[in-house]
Amino acid sequence: HVKERGRSDFRFYQRQMNIDLLSRMKLDHAMRLALEHGDFQLHYQPQVDLASGDVIGVEALIRWHDKDLGQISPAQFIPVAEETGVIVAIGNWVLTHAVQQAALWHAQGRQLVMAVNVSALQFQQANFVASVADALSAAGLPPDRLELELTESILVRDADEALKRLGALAELGVKLAIDDFGTGYSSLSYLKRFPIHKLKIDRSFISELPDSDSDTAIVRAIINLAQALKLCVIAEGVETELQRHFLVSAGCDEFQGYLCTPALSHEALEQFMEKGDKQPQTKLF
Numbered sequence: 636h637v638k639e640r641g642r643s644d645f646r647f648y649q650r651q652m653n654i655d656l657l658s659r660m661k662l663d664h665a666m667r668l669a670l671e672h673g674d675f676q677l678h679y680q681p682q683v684d685l686a687s688g689d690v691i692g693v694e695a696l697i698r699w700h701d702k703d704l705g706q707i708s709p710a711q712f713i714p715v716a717e718e719t720g721v722i723v724a725i726g727n728w729v730l731t732h733a734v735q736q737a738a739l740w741h742a743q744g745r746q747l748v749m750a751v752n753v754s755a756l757q758f759q760q761a762n763f764v765a766s767v768a769d770a771l772s773a774a775g776l777p778p779d780r781l782e783l784e785l786t787e788s789i790l791v792r793d794a795d796e797a798l799k800r801l802g803a804l805a806e807l808g809v810k811l812a813i814d815d816f817g818t819g820y821s822s823l824s825y826l827k828r829f830p831i832h833k834l835k836i837d838r839s840f841i842s843e844l845p846d847s848d849s850d851t852a853i854v855r856a857i858i859n860l861a862q863a864l865k866l867c868v869i870a871e872g873v874e875t876e877l878q879r880h881f882l883v884s885a886g887c888d889e890f891q892g893y894l895c896t897p898a899l900s901h902e903a904l905e906q907f908m909e910k911g912d913k914q915p916q917t918k919l920f
């Protein structure tokens with residue numbers, strides 16, 4: 636078993652090395668070609684209301700299969716895209732496509748919020764708010780069906796400019812979420828200054844629930860903070876029934892994670908929803 640673990644670790648490191656050995660510029664070039672050739676795809680992971688068991692939203696997550704490099708994880712290529720700047724073009728592609736898909740589902744009468752990840756560099760573009768407004772009006776999606784997932788780094792960079800932009804987005808009617816909440820460096824004071832709607836508790840605090848005393852304390856504190864500030868709170872990376880149960884009893888609003896399903900292609904997600912199976916509901920006693 637140790638041997639097997641060693642072997643799969645080796646495979647992981649070898650793959651990692653393949654990516655590292657490619658120069659940043661080569662990967663940058665491959666990403667630009669992937670945009671041109673339509674090699675990127677979006678998958679969608681459900682966000683589930685903990686009280687009703689209903690799927691009330693999905694997060695769009697980018698997927699890339701390169702014919703030479705194979706499947707490349709966004710955890711590997713997004714940081715490089717942020718370094719080289721190609722994230723701006725990728726982010727625009729993601730926004731446009733996610734909003735189009737959301738509009739299709741909206742037209743079919745599905746009540747879903749589409750959550751889209753936004754990188755700092757993308758957010759800092761002078762035309763960012765306009766590009767969000769354009770994507771919404773081109774697709775005919777009501778703005779409150781779109782939620783932008785921002786990281787704390789966006790809020791610390793240039794706080795005054797960020798405040799202006801977030802205000803403009805909130806005015807449009809778009810929802811704003813803080814992704815990977817609890818892992819950033821920023822002070823909590825931004826939560827009262829910025830028009831935020833939702834906190835996403837980072838997976839690193841969820842994975843050892845309910846056994847870890849420190850993680851249970853941190854997660855309870857984040858949920859209490861969200862409740863006090865009248866923000867919605869969602870846990871990401873929920874994999875077990877025990878984790879879900881803990882979150883329900885701690886008063887969390889929503890969850891996302893493999894316990895429901897990993898991210899799915901749009902067809903697979905539609906099938907998943909057709910099955911109509913609700914996620915297990917809040918039954919504490």
Ligand code: C2E
Pocket residue numbers: 680695696697708709710713726729752753754784814815838871872873874891892893894897898
């Ligand atoms: P994130 O936004 O925090 O997304 C959550 C990540 O956790 C996703 O990884 C998702 O597949 C994974 N995940 C969800 N549920 C579980 C679970 O129960 N267990 C475990 N172990 N993992 C789970 P993914 O798709 O590999 O994306 C990684 C990161 O790459 C994302 O983290 C986000 O920061 C970035 N990313 C992905 N798509 C985009 C995009 O379109 N634009 C930007 N700017 N970043 C993106």
Ligand code: MG
Pocket residue numbers: 694752784814
């Ligand atoms: Mg996210």
Ligand code: MG
Pocket residue numbers: 814815835837871
């Ligand atoms: Mg996240």
Ligand code: MG
Pocket residue numbers: 815837838871
């Ligand atoms: Mg995360």
